[in-house]
Amino acid sequence: MNVLNFAHAFFSDSAHWHGYDGIPTRLAEHVRYSLEALLFAALIGLPVGLVTGHYGRGGNALALIATAGRALPSFGLLVLMFIWIGFGLLPVMIPLVVLAVPPILVTTYEAVRSVDPSPVDAARGMGMPEARVLFQVELPVALPLILSGLRTAAIQIVSTATIAAYVSLGGLGRYIIDGLYQRNYEKVVGGATLVAGLALTTLVVFWAASRITVSPGVRRSS
Amino acid sequence: MNGFFDLPSDLQHSYLGLVGLHAREGLLPVLVALLVALPVAQLCVRFRWVYPPVLGVTTVLYSIPSLAFFVVLIDYFGQSETTVMIPLAVYSLVVLVPGIVDGVRSVPQETLAAAQAMGFGPVRRYLQVQLPIAAPAIIAGLRVAVVSSLSLVSVGMLIGNQGALGNMLNDATTYHRPALAVNSVLTTALLGILADALLVLVRRLLTPWMPRKGATR
Numbered sequence: 104m105n106v107l108n109f110a111h112a113f114f115s116d117s118a119h120w121h122g123y124d125g126i127p128t129r130l131a132e133h134v135r136y137s138l139e140a141l142l143f144a145a146l147i148g149l150p151v152g153l154v155t156g157h158y159g160r161g162g163n164a165l166a167l168i169a170t171a172g173r174a175l176p177s178f179g180l181l182v183l184m185f186i187w188i189g190f191g192l193l194p195v196m197i198p199l200v201v202l203a204v205p206p207i208l209v210t211t212y213e214a215v216r217s218v219d220p221s222p223v224d225a226a227r228g229m230g231m232p233e234a235r236v237l238f239q240v241e242l243p244v245a246l247p248l249i250l251s252g253l254r255t256a257a258i259q260i261v262s263t264a265t266i267a268a269y270v271s272l273g274g275l276g277r278y279i280i281d282g283l284y285q286r287n288y289e290k291v292v293g294g295a296t297l298v299a300g301l302a303l304t305t306l307v308v309f310w311a312a313s314r315i316t317v318s319p320g321v322r323r324s325s
Numbered sequence: 326m327n328g329f330f331d332l333p334s335d336l337q338h339s340y341l342g343l344v345g346l347h348a349r350e351g352l353l354p355v356l357v358a359l360l361v362a363l364p365v366a367q368l369c370v371r372f373r374w375v376y377p378p379v380l381g382v383t384t385v386l387y388s389i390p391s392l393a394f395f396v397v398l399i400d401y402f403g404q405s406e407t408t409v410m411i412p413l414a415v416y417s418l419v420v421l422v423p424g425i426v427d428g429v430r431s432v433p434q435e436t437l438a439a440a441q442a443m444g445f446g447p448v449r450r451y452l453q454v455q456l457p458i459a460a461p462a463i464i465a466g467l468r469v470a471v472v473s474s475l476s477l478v479s480v481g482m483l484i485g486n487q488g489a490l491g492n493m494l495n496d497a498t499t500y501h502r503p504a505l506a507v508n509s510v511l512t513t514a515l516l517g518i519l520a521d522a523l524l525v526l527v528r529r530l531l532t533p534w535m536p537r538k539g540a541t542r
Contacts, residue, residue, distance in 0.1 A: 105400060173469070174517030176476040179510040182494040186503045262390030269483070279392055283483065288400060295393030302388030 106292055113293025124277065126297065132273035133301065136264045140196055141257050144203035148256075149249075152211025156245070157237045159216050169205035177202050177263050185270040195267040202263055203256035210252025214245035246317050254309040261302045265294075275301070329504055333496045336486075340508075347489035347516060351475035354410045358417035358470065365418075366425035367451070376426060383419040391416070391477050395484050404485030413477055417470035421463070428462025429455050461535065464528040471524065472517040479513060490516075 113119060119126055155161040177198040184194035218241045226240045242249075265276030278294025281287070330340045338346060369376040394412035402408045432455050440454045456463075479491025486492045490509050497506035529535075 106397060170468075170472060170518060170521050171514065173472045174476055174514040174521070176479040176491070176510060176513045178479045178482070178488075178491060179476075179494055179506065179513055182497065183503070183506040183510050186497060186506055258388050262388060262393075265390045265392050266480070276392065279390075279396055280483070283396055288396075291393070291396045295390065295397055298390045298393055299385075299388055302390070303385065306384065306388065 109289045109292035110296050113289045113296075116289075119293065129273055129275050129277055130297065130301070133261070133264055133275040133298075136192075136195060136199070136267055136272075136274055137257070137260045137301075139192075140199035140203060140260045140264070141253070143196065143200045144207055144256055144260075145253065147200070148204045148207030148252075149211055152208045152249075153215055153237060153242070156212040156215025157233070157241060162212060162216070165208055165212050169209045172201050172205040175201055178266055178269075181266050181270060190271060192272070194270060195264070195272060198266075199260050199263060203260050206255040206259070207252050210255070211245075211249050214248035214252070215241050217248075218244045243318050244321055247313060247321065250309060250313045250317070254306065257305050257309065258302050261305055262298060265298055329508060332493065332505070333500060333502075336492055336496065343490050343493070344512060344516065347475070347478055347491075347513065348520075350406055350409055350481070350487075350489050351413065351478045351516075352471065352520070354414035355417045355467065355470050355474050357410075358414045358421055359467065361414075362418055362421035362425055366422050366429060369422070369426045370429045379422065383422060386415050387419040391480050392483060395481065399484055404487060406481075406487055408484060409478060409481035409487050413474045416477070417474055420470040420473070421466045424462050424466030425459060428459030431462065432458045457531070460531045461528060464524055464531075468521050468524045471520045475517045475520060476513060479509070 122128070152165075155165060175198075180198040180201060181194060184197050188194045215237075222244070223236060223240055226236045231239070264274055265279055267274045268276030268280040275294050275297045278290045278297070282290030282292075282294060332338070332340055332343070336343065365379065369379055389412075391412055394415070395408055398408040398411055402411070436454060436458070437450065440450045445454065479488045479494065482488030482491035482495055486495065488494075490513050493505045493509040497503055497509070
């Protein structure tokens with residue numbers, strides 16, 4: 104098992120655990136990029152998805168935007184933004200946000216739109232204003248699906264944030280890109296293992312978040 | 326000289342040649358994934374207990390970053406197209422299987438009973454009843470798989486210029502010709518949108534009974 108040997112060699116080398124190129128530093132950088140990108144993407148995707156889903160309009164326009172967002176190659180966009188804007192975090196954030204907005208937007212829209220209409224009508228009949236209908240009736244019911252959209256986006260961000268290293272930034276991609284150019288497969292495999300591990304951690308975090316935030320009634324019925 | 330579609334000679338392809346290469350590197354894996362996904366999904370439908378573990382494994386595979394996946398495969402397949410296409414096929418598989426399973430499961434029990442009453446064997450029932458009814462769900466999955474596969478091919482540039490249109494990105498930085506990067510991004514995006522539109526067309530042809538308006542994802 105080649106890959107396992109490489110991974111073992113990488114993680115048992117104490118030089119990989121200290122300093123600016125150490126695993127803790129790179130991991131922290133990677134998590135920071137990912138969280139920032141997810142935050143921006145959620146700030147764009149969630150409100151638009153909630154409102155359009157609530158009124159049930161604009162589905163076709165959203166599908167078009169989502170297809171365009173998916174079709175734009177993240178890596179190409181990164182290089183292009185790097186050429187245009189120059190060194191910095193912004194050229195990395197743009198492709199990551201473009202990557203993450205479509206799943207959040209489309210799933211949120213679908214989630215809110217497909218909420219059972221009878222409780223929504225009942226809420227309106229009780230005199231709830233539109234905002235309360237959205238936040239107190241539709242949102243709790245739609246939450247499991249909305250979270251799954253956020254989860255997809257988060258995993259794609261975590262695995263794509265590796266390309267930040269191509270434009271001289273940090274993050275776990277550093278190991279993969281450096282290792283590739285240095286023909287040091289130990290480093291590459293180590294970096295890949297770390298990213299995959301981080302992605303799996305993201306899965307677990309979202310699973311825990313859905314256990315905590317989704318109301319037990321909604322969980323039972325689904 | 327320096328026209329938008331004039332490529333540096335180290336790319337070893339004309340513009341259209343790169344487009345063709347990109348389409349092949351992006352679409353072939355999806356085709357392979359579809360051929361694998363159909364029987365796997367049928368297994369998941371037939372034996373219900375298979376589905377949760379299959380779903381778990383595919384989710385884990387999906388979380389492997391493309392770049393890492395490419396680089397690890399170099400050890401086995403060298404810096405070749407195969408190395409780029411295997412991860413793309415795996416990602417497509419992950420997108421396709423749940424879609425097909427949900428699609429085939431959504432076929433109403435009465436429809437299946439009617440097919441059986443008409444004397445359809447399991448094979449004919451699958452090909453002539455279940456697959457056509459599941460077609461919209463399968464195509465919805467294919468659309469996502471095709472578009473993301475085409476956009477991921479570009480990353481192949483990092484492993485010895487195997488990224489087709491993505492290879493233009495490297496030249497854009499080394500020769501200081503930003504137009505090449507613009508060209509690469511736009512062409513890749515257009516290719517994806519075009520493939521998506523074609524699949525929508527295919528769905529309309531395959532499912533003439535569906536309403537024309539709406540029902541898109």
